[in-house]
Amino acid sequence: MNTIKSRATTHKNVIDYYEKAGLDYEVWSPNFNMHFGYYKWGMNPFNLEKMLNQMNEEVINRLFLEEYIDPLVLDLGCGVGATARYLAKRNFEATVYGVTVTPWQVVFGNRLNHNAFLANQIDICLADFNDLPLATECSDGAYAVESACYGNGPAKKEFVNELYRTLKPGARFVVADGFRKHSNRLPGILDTIYKRNMKYWALTELADIQLFKKELENVGFKNIVVEDISWKVAPSFVHIPKTVIKFLWKRCLEKDEKTLVTERKNNALAPLYGMLMGLARKHFGYYLISGEKPTC
Numbered sequence: 001m002n003t004i005k006s007r008a009t010t011h012k013n014v015i016d017y018y019e020k021a022g023l024d025y026e027v028w029s030p031n032f033n034m035h036f037g038y039y040k041w042g043m044n045p046f047n048l049e050k051m052l053n054q055m056n057e058e059v060i061n062r063l064f065l066e067e068y069i070d071p072l073v074l075d076l077g078c079g080v081g082a083t084a085r086y087l088a089k090r091n092f093e094a095t096v097y098g099v100t101v102t103p104w105q106v107v108f109g110n111r112l113n114h115n116a117f118l119a120n121q122i123d124i125c126l127a128d129f130n131d132l133p134l135a136t137e138c139s140d141g142a143y144a145v146e147s148a149c150y151g152n153g154p155a156k157k158e159f160v161n162e163l164y165r166t167l168k169p170g171a172r173f174v175v176a177d178g179f180r181k182h183s184n185r186l187p188g189i190l191d192t193i194y195k196r197n198m199k200y201w202a203l204t205e206l207a208d209i210q211l212f213k214k215e216l217e218n219v220g221f222k223n224i225v226v227e228d229i230s231w232k233v234a235p236s237f238v239h240i241p242k243t244v245i246k247f248l249w250k251r252c253l254e255k256d257e258k259t260l261v262t263e264r265k266n267n268a269l270a271p272l273y274g275m276l277m278g279l280a281r282k283h284f285g286y287y288l289i290s291g292e293k294p295t296c
């Protein structure tokens with residue numbers, strides 16, 4: 001299933017960024033959770049990894065996988081498979097098929113799966129979620145954690161089409177991501193901050209929440225629920241400055257590489273800009289969107 005699609009070559013910026021800065025994510029999360037966390041009342045907000053795993057939990061809960069025997073779940077933009085491993089450990093009967101456009105993540109992620117004795121449950125493959133090498137109606141659930149933002153345009157049309165095509169009737173999807181609240185021009189300095197954040201994380205543009213929801217409706221999804229979880233994500237944002245300092249300190253101790261490659265520098269700066277965007281609540285929000293493909 002390790003299929004390389006020719007369209008993946010168009011993702012050079014994304015691939016370059018993740019190939020060069022990929023290992024640095026370990027400073028953020030020892031389990032390589034390449035996303036923000038979810039704070040639940042009663043949790044320790046100083047325990048970042050717990051909040052990152054809680055995001056996995058929230059995503060998986062909304063898939064209603066308990067309704068299936070041996071479900072096959074798609075992880076669209078899987079990174080090195082942190083959410084997939086979390087799911088596989090929680091649900092021994094599930095199989096996860098993860099896709100990423102970054103070759104390094106396929107090799108490293110599958111090695112992590114093997115080390116965690118989960119290689120029989122998880123397969124990470126090289127593919128573009130805008131054009132999946134998968135049969136129509138093959139999966140019992142699908143999710144995208146902070147990856148749908150890499151889709152094309154403000155509505156992520158091709159991503160949504162493939163999401164719909166590959167799900168079986170009655171199956172559910174969950175998307176967790178940062179969104180724009182409108183597509184109007186952003187005021188002054190915020191526009192600069194947004195553009196820098198996009199550049200540093202090798203993104204073109206975030207989805208517009210209204211247009212994305214409309215696209216989900218147009219393609220045929222039902223029971224779409226849009227949850228603004230910006231305040232639940234905020235406690236993990238607070239960990240950004242500490243992580244950047246930790247990263248820079250670790251860098252000082254590295255003797256072999258004198259200059260920091262641009263992608264690694266950008267990876268340290270992007271979350272700081274992301275933090276500023278998080279304060280602009282009129283313009284940006286973090287959402288969990290779920291829904292299902294109708295049975296007829």
Ligand SMILES: C[S@@+](CC[C@H](N)C(=O)[O-])C[C@H]1O[C@@H](n2cnc3c(N)ncnc32)[C@H](O)[C@@H]1O
Binds near residue numbers: 034080081
């Ligand atoms: C911020 S990371 C999130 C990784 C993972 N979901 C997690 O939460 O740990 C974004 C991921 O999306 C992947 N990606 C970007 N564009 C993609 C595309 N067109 N098709 C498949 N994966 C893509 C990147 O390679 C990367 O693995």
